[in-house]
Amino acid sequence: MEEQVGALWHRAITRLSERRHPFAAVTLEEVAVPIGIFFRALGGDGGLQVEAAEASAHGARRGFLQRLAGLDEKVELAWRDERSLRLPARIDLFAERALNRDLYIWLAALAAQQTGPTRDWLVESQDQARRTLSRFPGLRPRYRRLLDAHLDLRPDPRALPADERAREEAIRLALKDPGSVTRLPTARRPPYPVVLWLHPDPELPAGACSDPSGGEAQDIDRDAAVESLGERRRRRAERVAMPEKDQGLITIRMENILTWGEHVQVDRGTDEEDDLERARTAAADLDRISVARDRQASGARLKFDLDLPAESEDDLVLSEGILLPEWDWRKGTLCPNQCRVVPLIAADATPCALPEHLRRTAHRLRHQFQALAPARVWQRSQSDGQEIDLDAYLRFATDRQAGAGTHADGLYRDMRKGARDLVCLLLSDLSLSTDTWVDDHARVIDVIRDSLFLFAESLAATGDRFGMLGFSSRRRDPVRIHSLKDFDEPHGAGVRGRIAAIKPGYYTRMGAAIRYSTRLLAAQPGGRRLLLILSDGKPNDLDRYEGRYGIEDTRRAVQEARALGLTCFCVTIDERGNDYLPHLFGTGGYVVIRRPTELPAQLPVLYARLTA
Template sequence: MEEVVGAAWHRFITRIANRSYPEAAVQLDEVANLAGPLLRAFGGEPGLRVASAGETRHSARRRLIDRIAATGDKTTHAALDSETLRLPERIALFPERARNRELYLWLIALAGEVSRQPLSAQPAAADAPAPSARPDASLWARARDIARVLVMMRPIEWDKADTRTHAARDAWLQLNQQAVAAVLARYPGLAARYRRLVDAHLAQRPDPAKLPPDEAAAEQAIRAALLTPGSVTALPAATRDPHPVPLWLMPALDTPPPQPLHAESEAEDDAQPGNEANAAVRERKQARREELPDGRDGFVLPFRAESLLSWAEYVRVNRAADEGDEDAASAAREMDTLAVARGGETSTAKVRFDLDLPAAAQDDLPLGPGLAFPEWDWKRRALVDDRVRVQPMRARHASNTELPEALRRAARRLRAQFSALAPQRRWLRGQQDGPELDLDALVRWQAERAAGCVQPEPGVYAAPVRAARDLTCLVMADLSLSTDAHVSDTHKVVDVVRESLLLMGEALDATGDPFAFYGFSSLKRNHVRVHTIKEFDEEYDGAARGRVQALKPGYYTRMGAALRFATKVLGERPNAMRLLLLLTDGKPNDIDHYEGRFAIEDTAAAVREAHRAGLRPFCVTIDREGADYLPHLFGPHGFVVIRDPQELPQRLPQLYAQLTAG
């Protein structure tokens, strides 16, 4: 009975204390398709991605009903770091749904203005002067300093005697005022929306007349800063946090990848099969690296009572083995800071064998010792020489294969269509020599001669020539592990890739244009596998079709290395037009920290290198979220997203015809 009454009381009191408007809520997913393009349109760095933000605790004064219900002590700040703009997963602050949506758009515009500054600047030293002492520093450099002072945005408890806190809060206030003023100056059309948001937010903020004098002064300063951006230079000292400002951004430091506690365990850490999935964390959490409690020390004297709090927060979660533990996930959501430690137990028995490299006798045949390629380090803005090793390979067990029966009808149609693009023979008339007479020229010359016109003997021969199509194409297909996913009851992504290459080969063979097929996957930087399917000097025959049929899902997607290999091969061709087609089903990624902004920027650098080499790179993807990041990689007209993967075999030859029509 107590549980029933307690649950009923909890539902009642939390409903009464709730100050949000669930019926007018707008989810981040609803504006996800607009967020990326809008961020770039407002000047944001193209490599920034948009993700959801996690809750953080604050110590601002709460209402009595909030304290009774134990709610209102957390908020979700929009935050910006050098890789990600993190927005609230849901906004339900205002009773009007349109106003909540406007808040999303405003935060994106504000982030775009802030990120006009170089996001990849190196962080300042720990003893660097306070941001307010460096008025000429960029907005982003100041934000990095603020985040450093606030120690990864832990709950801010303003200390009147702490000069670092004074500098941090003043710089946070000035940063947002400068950004707001810059947005309104650059985009005057947003002024009315901003005013509506400010009016709606001020109506929800606490009344300064009901606050203690120090908190009232801070509240008045924030109100003035919202109404007149740039009018407030300092925030009066107060014993509590100011009430959260959802119209402003919170700066955040970049979260470095967790480093192994022991150097010898790095290889084991990279080999964990869950690392790729774990990279897509939906909610951001503050974290710290700790040693794993062994459970043997217990409450051995000397005993400190305050250690009870740390014991209460300890939840053992083996991320490589306990992914389905809902209790641990629920506990993690309730924690303000997660402590990450390395367990002493090995998980060798749990490693999925499909991520292990096959035995040499069963693997594809390596072609040569491999090739070294550079990789772009976006934080240093420089190419790291010989960072990646690409190993060309050829299928060991492929055999001569005929075209599958299911594709023959489509292949005949494509051959008939593309044969019209093949070079046709035409006759050059009026030549001085040739295998045949040009009868028209001969009759005209004899008539002029009979009329008394003395003319030198003109060219009366005709010679055949072939119309030239001075172009070539290289197709690079993504063969990562994700291509093992099903797109229908009978087809996987890799099946669609095979069919696409088979039909593409039939179409290109009909045109007579030289072409090459390759596939790629990777397992860290020293093992990027490039599968040679058909080279330029090879015929498209049963052996090539057999190598297409032998393709199978591989490992990960180190896209930059694959593009650099394709650029090297295609760059050696003498043709005037050289088309590089990339077939993929997702973002670039690998398990040795090749993910997120690092992978995106390296791929973008590889595409730029291809353009400088005189190539035309073009991406064909079945990733429905491709429009969020592909404009940064290939440009607004350098890619196409195919919504239905099963359309790829038919669409790919058509795209080739369109791209080479000129």
Template sequence: MEEYVGLRWHRLITGLARRGHDQAAVSLADEQARLAMVFRALSGDPGLRVAAATPRVLRNRRRWLERIAGTGRRHELAWRDDEKVCVPERLAVFPARQLNRDLYLWLIALASRSDGAHGADWFVANQRQVARVLAELPGLSGVYRRLATEVLAGRPDPARLGPREGRRESAIQAALRVPGCRDALPEAPGDPLPVPLWLYPAPHAGDAPDPAERDQDDDASGVGGAGKQGRGRRSAEYVDDVDGRSGLIVFRLESLFSWSEYVPVDRTVDDGEDEDALRVAEDLDRLSLTRTGEAPASRIRLDLDLPSAAEDDVPLADGRLLPEWDWRRKLLRPRHCHVIPMLPRDAAPASMPQHLAPMAARLRRRFEALRPQRYWQHRQPQGRELDLSACIAHQAQRRQGAASSAPRLWRNPQQRHRDLACLVLADLSLSTEAWVDDHQQVIDVVRDGLHLLGESLDAGGDRFALYGFSSRRRAHVRFTLIKNFAEPWGEPVHGRIQALQPGYYTRMGAAVRQATEVLREQPAEQRLLLLLTDGKPNDLDIYEGRYGLEDTRHALLAARGEGVTPFCVTIDQEGADYLPYLFGPRHHTLIRQAGQLPEMLPRLYLLLTGEGQ
């Protein structure tokens, strides 16, 4: 009974203390696609993505109900850095839903004119950016005035605050009315009530290690399996490792171990599984990260999920070193990624899977109609055979007295063909283990797609090659051979497709550079790189977020410079956020239902080669 009453009391007080208007709330999930498009339309950095902000703790003045309920300290503030624009996951600031939607629009417009470097002068920087937006985007002036009026109505009265807090609040309200009128924020204890119309400095994570330090080929850091994923990015800091040897310890002398009883176990490191770890992390205001130099047991167990060397694919050579683009330093790091050609182990020759045979037969008939065909060039001045219709026409013209002195009476046979080479590059990362439905995984759909596309291209007579890729840091980028350009299509290739297995991560830039090297050797007029993937570039080291995107984009731009046309086919439902930046607006496609991939690939190929018009 006490627990029931306490729970009801907690809900009552928390509800009364809550700020905002829940009936007019707008969520980022509903607005994200629109906001991303608006951000790029306003000339925002196309490499940035729109994401949900993580609540942070402020020492602001709270109402008495908030103090009783223990709320009012955590606020979702808008900010941006070099990788993303973060806005609140849910907005219920104003009583009208349209005003909350306009607030999302205003924050995105403000972020498009910000460089993210607020520093200590965030108060002055926001005034400057607001004035810039109003000057460059005058259509938003009315939106800002409406929002500012509502915000000012909800701000505390400076006269009811202390002298120092009152001066600070007066400066904030004046800056909202006339952006740029104040050149400094008066000092006062605590933090002011957040201003929903402004961008705040990005949360700092302490002194993070140098990116080069993180780029270690250190297997002790583990290889991720199917881990739990939290919402958003947590505020964190780097701290020194607590080695258990420092600090004051109170103990009884008789509890000391003898030499034979002493066991050197560092109890400051807990290597046990914690089922509530994700829930605890979500509740923490700041996570503390450190390097212990040792791998806990949980990571050892995750490593056991990966194939051993005896069961891994067969390396075909020592590989080669390829460069990688470091967008932070704006330079190409030479000989940075080790790309190793691999061959699927135990890939026995096999035939086309039975469940694909009917569709393969239909596709083969359709593509055979596109094979190079012999045709005749008529009415030629010379050739291998007489052109009967031209001879009849010439004889008729002679009888009419209008015959030419240089008649074109011959015909020549010609061969029609497409001078094209296509390389299909399939993502074989661990994410392809995900289930599409109750019967198929993503890797099964990829295999079926390769079977059908290969059958179609073979029937059409085009030169093509099939490869797969995955990675485990920069020293182990796997480039799996399925079929090269010189090899005929047949049962050995079908067997390699059936032997493909998911593994590791997605260092896409290195794979694109290696595929470009292969296509460069093909003397074709048109060279097509068809990339199949289910997610964005990522790896265990610094190859994540914008670093991976920028390296992939640099590799794709270099491929275009070599005369290669890249095109991406993805089943990643968030692909619209980053694919236009990587491939361009018309060089990618998103397949909503992953099960449709095998049937869609041949049709897409026809469109790309101009045969599907």
């Protein structure tokens, strides 16, 4: 009975105090793609990804019913850092769905005008709003509607104490006339959140720094890769001292524990939460995750890192490698000799025939690609050939009759096979994430292997010169480049054997792999040279290459390749590819294969379209 009465009371008081409008809600997942395009179109940083912002406690004055129901303690405000544009995962502040959507648009436009870290929240927020309305006057009617709706939600200044009243009136004036207020009056309580402005004091998220023990190995779980935008939130972190092990909760009365503990020991042993769903819910309830260094040696340790195989079990190293530069986007400089690229070739690859399950598809593709092969054409002015070249003979006879000294060379023509002036290099990602499963019956590495098989069979039918490489990395030394087919090597059982021997490697230092491939491809003769990149995820590695650093270095490597006249195109099976690939390759420089199992058949067809 007590539980039923409590549930009824909770529903009743929540209904009375609720100020949100769930039926008019708009989620970030619905608008993430158009908002990202809109943000970049207004001049926003193209390297930022749209992610959900974490709610934070605002500490402002709340009404009696809100305090009684425990509502409106937190608010989701927009902000941006060097990696992401963070927007509320869900907006249901207004009764009209169109207004909630307009708020996403306004916040994205406002963030595009942010020039650096916020030092004076009031002044800089007004400057951002003024610049936005000045540069994009079409947003003024939308801003006016949002302003009227937001002012209705803010507390009435007449009901506030004198100090809070003066501050609320100043904020209202700053919203109505951006730039008119230069100083915010002080008060005992923080002001009511301004949802039309960016976060006044966003803290560095815990995920903003690269985890030296993380990397791609933590992304193996495919379930974690498909979580929604609303779940992809980052937590604020603080470093604290390690608590004493002997101090626990035994002497504390359990009814005094109101929430989950603030300290979360990272290097836990026996006290792990077995219920993963409950652990996720608990983590979502924490505003701040505290991290401490435990200086006591662990009795047992699981080393979550990847060691290179023994030399006897590894691929054959072809050379000591070459040193390549890397782009440091923070400094804006190309740092020389940062990566060592080591070429390898499978030492135990047994020549083999095409797998049985691919033969029918390969037969169909070969017939289709043979149509791309150039027709036989007459080659004129040859020193020897099937027929006399009448035009050349007439010129020779005329010159001889006129007394000009001529030689009887190039008087024949010959029917020969034409050639497309095109060369292609396929660079395939062989990182550890390719060991994941798709559709519960095939691994990503198996899909990539089948794609390479069919790609090679198709291009062999056209006569185009092509090469194939695979790559993975373990920090910047070494970046491993696996040779699958050289440009001058005929396609056959040996190439198939090396393709069959590929296996998941380590991490994805894509910039170094692209620079190495660019050197090889640029040295090949050809009127058109295509660098085709096959990937299943973002660039990353164990070190600082994780995150924005890897994205910007890869983008720079693509720009360098295009400056040499190469065509760079990326094919990915990463369903989040639209978040970062436009920044790397441009809007027309990539394609996302939604169903990975379709990649083997789609890759040759895509090549045909690119080279038509």
